[in-house]
Amino acid sequence: MTAPKIFRPDLNDPTRPKRGLTEQDLAEKATVYRPDLLDGQTLLITGGGSGMGKAAAFLAVRLGANVAICGRDVEKLERTRDVIAKETGKEIFIQTTTIRDPEAVEELIGSVHDKFGGINTVVNNAGGQFPQDAIDFTRKGWLAVIDTNLNGTWWMMQEAAKRWRTDGKPGNIINIVANVERGMPQAAHTCAARAGVIYLSKTLATEWAPFNIRINCIGPGVIETEGFAMYPEEALARFHQANPMKMRGDAWDVAEAIAYFASPAARFINGDLMILDGGQAQWGVIWPGGMPDYFNEGGAA
Numbered sequence: 001m002t003a004p005k006i007f008r009p010d011l012n013d014p015t016r017p018k019r020g021l022t023e024q025d026l027a028e029k030a031t032v033y034r035p036d037l038l039d040g041q042t043l044l045i046t047g048g049g050s051g052m053g054k055a056a057a058f059l060a061v062r063l064g065a066n067v068a069i070c071g072r073d074v075e076k077l078e079r080t081r082d083v084i085a086k087e088t089g090k091e092i093f094i095q096t097t098t099i100r101d102p103e104a105v106e107e108l109i110g111s112v113h114d115k116f117g118g119i120n121t122v123v124n125n126a127g128g129q130f131p132q133d134a135i136d137f138t139r140k141g142w143l144a145v146i147d148t149n150l151n152g153t154w155w156m157m158q159e160a161a162k163r164w165r166t167d168g169k170p171g172n173i174i175n176i177v178a179n180v181e182r183g184m185p186q187a188a189h190t191c192a193a194r195a196g197v198i199y200l201s202k203t204l205a206t207e208w209a210p211f212n213i214r215i216n217c218i219g220p221g222v223i224e225t226e227g228f229a230m231y232p233e234e235a236l237a238r239f240h241q242a243n244p245m246k247m248r249g250d251a252w253d254v255a256e257a258i259a260y261f262a263s264p265a266a267r268f269i270n271g272d273l274m275i276l277d278g279g280q281a282q283w284g285v286i287w288p289g290g291m292p293d294y295f296n297e298g299g300a301a
C-alpha cells in the first residue's frame with residue numbers, strides 16, 4: 001500500500017519566510033477610493049484576523065465603516081483590533097467564532113447587530129484547506145474542509161438574511177471563494193465546496209432579491225498571504241506560474257474589490273462572480289505555434 005502524501009506545516013516555524021502584507025502596508029497603502037466611501041456602513045468580515053480579511057478590515061475602517069471581525073484564534077483577532085486602533089484611531093468589534101457552529105454564528109450576527117444597530121455587508125472570507133491528493137483524503141479531512149467552506153458560509157448567509165428580513169433592511173453578501181473554473185488538483189475538497197458556494201450564491205441572488213439582499217462572489221487566484229504557510233516551499237516557488245502575468249496578487253487587491261462590492265457603486269450587481277486571478281482561468285493554452293520565448297520564467301520582457 002502507498003503511504004498518503006501529507007504536508008502538515010508547523011505554522012510557527014521561524015525558518016520559513018513571513019508572507020503577506022505588513023501591518024504598515026495595510027495602514028498606508030494607497031486606495032483608489034474616496035475616504036468617506038463607506039461612512040456609516042457596517043461590515044462583518046469572517047476570518048478578519050489575517051490575510052485578505054485583515055486587509056479588508058483595514059481598508060473598510062480607512063473608508064469610514066464600522067467593522068466587526070471573527071475567527072477561531074482570539075490572539076489574531078485582538079492583534080488586528082489593536083493595530084487598527086493604533087493606526088486609525090478606530091475601534092473594531094471582534095468575536096471569537098467558528099463559522100462551522102451555526103449557534104455561534106447566530107450569536108455573532110446578534111452581537112454585531114446589537115453593537116452597531118445593524119449590518120450592511122457580510123464578507124464571508126473565512127476558509128481554507130490543505131493540499132493533498134484526493135485519493136488520500138481522510139473522512140475527517142474532507143468533512144473539515146466542506147464544513148468550513150460550504151456549511152460555514154451558508155450558516156453566515158442564512159443567519160444574516162433572516163435578520164435583514166426581520167428588520168426589513170437591505171443586505172449585501174460578498175463570498176470569497178476561489179478560482180475553480182478548471183478544477184483544482186490536490187484541492188478537490190475546497191473546489192467542491194467553493195463551487196457549491198458560487199451556485200448557492202447565484203441561486204439566492206434570485207431567491208432573496210425581493211428582500212433587497214444582493215449576493216456576489218469574488219474568486220481570487222494566487223494571492224500571497226499568511227495562508228501560504230499551508231503549502232510547501234517548493235510548491236510556493238511555482239505558484240506565480242499559475243497565471244500568464246506570472247505574478248501573485250496581494251491582499252490589498254482583494255480588499256479593494258471587497259470595498260467596491262460593499263459600496264453603492266455595486267448596487268446593481270447581483271449573483272455575479274468576479275475572478276481576480278491575473279488571467280489564471282484562461283491560462284494553459286496549447287500554443288499550437290510553440291510558446292513565445294517571452295513567456296519564459298520571469299514573464300514578458
Ligand SMILES: CCCCC/C=C/C(=O)SCCNC(=O)CCNC(=O)[C@H](O)C(C)(C)COP(=O)(O)OP(=O)(O)OC[C@H]1O[C@@H](n2cnc3c(N)ncnc32)[C@H](O)[C@@H]1OP(=O)(O)O
Binds near residue numbers: 006009221222
Ligand atoms: C491548492 C492550491 C490552492 C491555492 C490557492 C489557495 C490558497 C489559500 O487558500 S491560502 C489560505 C489558506 N489558509 C488556510 O487554509 C487556513 C485555514 N485552514 C484550516 O484551518 C485547515 O486547513 C482546515 C480547513 C482543515 C481546518 O479544519 P480543522 O478542523 O481546524 O482541521 P484540523 O487541523 O483539526 O484537521 C482536521 C482533519 O483534516 C485533515 N487534515 C488537516 N490538515 C491536513 C494536512 N495538512 N494534510 C492532510 N490532512 C489534513 C486531517 O484528517 C485532520 O484530522 P486529524 O488527522 O485527526 O488531525
Ligand SMILES: NC(=O)C1=CN([C@@H]2O[C@H](COP(=O)(O)OP(=O)(O)OC[C@H]3O[C@@H](n4cnc5c(N)ncnc54)[C@H](OP(=O)(O)O)[C@@H]3O)[C@@H](O)[C@H]2O)C=CC1
Binds near residue numbers: 046098152179224228
Ligand atoms: N491566498 C490565496 O491565494 C487564496 C485564498 N483563498 C481563500 O480566501 C480566504 C482568505 O484566505 P487568506 O487570507 O489567503 O488566508 P488566511 O489563512 O490568512 O485566512 C483564512 C482565515 O479564515 C479564518 N478561519 C478559518 N477557518 C475558520 C472557521 N472555521 N471559523 C472562523 N474563521 C475561520 C482564519 O482565522 P482563524 O485561524 O483565527 O480561525 C483566517 O483568518 C480563504 O477562504 C482562502 O481559502 C481563495 C483563493 C486563493
